[in-house]
Amino acid sequence: xxxxxxxxxxxxxxxxxxxxxxxxxxxxxxxxxxxxxxxxxxxxxxxxxxxxxxxxxxxxxxxxxxxxxxxxxxxxxxxxxxxxxxxxxxxxxxxxxxxxxxxxxxxxxxxxxxxxxxxxxxxxxxxxxxxxxxxxxxxxxxxxxxxxxxxxxxxxxxxxxxxxxxxxxxxxxxxxxxxxxxxxxxxxxxxxxxxxxxxxxxxxxxxxxxxx
Numbered sequence: 001x002x003x004x005x006x007x008x009x010x011x012x013x014x015x016x017x018x019x020x021x022x023x024x025x026x027x028x029x030x031x032x033x034x035x036x037x038x039x040x041x042x043x044x045x046x047x048x049x050x051x052x053x054x055x056x057x058x059x060x061x062x063x064x065x066x067x068x069x070x071x072x073x074x075x076x077x078x079x080x081x082x083x084x085x086x087x088x089x090x091x092x093x094x095x096x097x098x099x100x101x102x103x104x105x106x107x108x109x110x111x112x113x114x115x116x117x118x119x120x121x122x123x124x125x126x127x128x129x130x131x132x133x134x135x136x137x138x139x140x141x142x143x144x145x146x147x148x149x150x151x152x153x154x155x156x157x158x159x160x161x162x163x164x165x166x167x168x169x170x171x172x173x174x175x176x177x178x179x180x181x182x183x184x185x186x187x188x189x190x191x192x193x194x195x196x197x198x199x200x201x202x203x204x205x206x207x208x209x210x211x212x
Contacts, residue, residue, distance in 0.1 A: 005075045008087045009068035016058035017071055017087035028179055032209045033128060034195065036163050036179050037121045052118070053089035053101060066088065095123040099139035119143050124168075124206040133205060138169075145168055160188070163195055170204045186209075 008019045031039040054065045074081035098119035101107055107115045123140040127133070136144075143163050150161035159178055166175035179196045183189040190211060198207060 004077050005073060006084065008071040008081055008083060009065065011061070012061035012063055012068055012176070013056060013061040015206075016056060017083055018054070018056055018058075018068070018090050019081075019084070019087045019119065020065065020067075021089045021107045022181040033124070034198070034207050034209060035120055035124050035168070036164075037116070037124070039120070041125075047212060053093050053098065055097065057088040057091045060091070061103060062093055067142045076206055092120070095119060095137060096139060098122060113147075116143050116147050120147065127206050129208060141169065150186050151168075160192060160195065163192075163199075164203070167195065167199055168204050170202075172199050172202055172204075175199050 005065035006019050006021050008017050010016070011018055028036045029040055038085065052065055053062055055061070056063055063148050071087075072082035072084075077110055098115065102112075102115070102119075120140075120143060122144070123136065148165045148169075150156060150166065151158045157179075160183070163175045166172075166178065175194070179192055179199065183192050194209060
């Protein structure tokens with residue numbers, strides 16, 4: 001279902017009114033991809049946070065939505081918020097926009113892992129459900145290499161996520177080794193077997209998972 005509350009905020013660069021009407025909140029997960037993205041995160045933000053990067057639809061500058069000045073906010077069940085007709089929904093940044101934010105040091109250490117994961121989704125959006133293979137940009141490769149190191153951290157070890165990163169990087173032998181051990185949870189083990197099938201085909205493209 002869609003979020004009923006719309007917040008309008010003022011762009012810090014040009015003062016244009018920008019809103020979050022595109023955000024989905026909750027709802028049934030009908031589609032999931034191997035990189036962890038679902039139909040509930042279709043615009044590359046999680047449904048439980050407003051801390052995310054957007055592009056102003058007026059000046060096209062990258063802005064952090066949660067840091068903007070709030071102009072108005074209201075549940076659509078009770079009508080539209082003030083100046084809703086003068087506001088535009090934010091635009092989605094591209095993968096290079098995320099790389100630029102990281103390079104400029106504008107992502108705090110406590111948010112970097114989540115930010116890099118969203119950057120992964122953004123890069124893969126060019127490949128979802130398409131037949132023609134699109135190679136990764138250098139910034140995407142670097143991002144996945146850094147994410148793989150995070151997954152290898154003993155305090156944050158995420159075996160299947162690491163295997164998926166290795167698969168997308170084309171490191172099939174490394175991915176295969178990570179997928180040998182069975183998982184205790186039945187659904188998780190189905191996902192492991194699905195990844196094994198992709199690795200055996202030397203498929204390095206993000207794929208929709210045929211079960212949720």
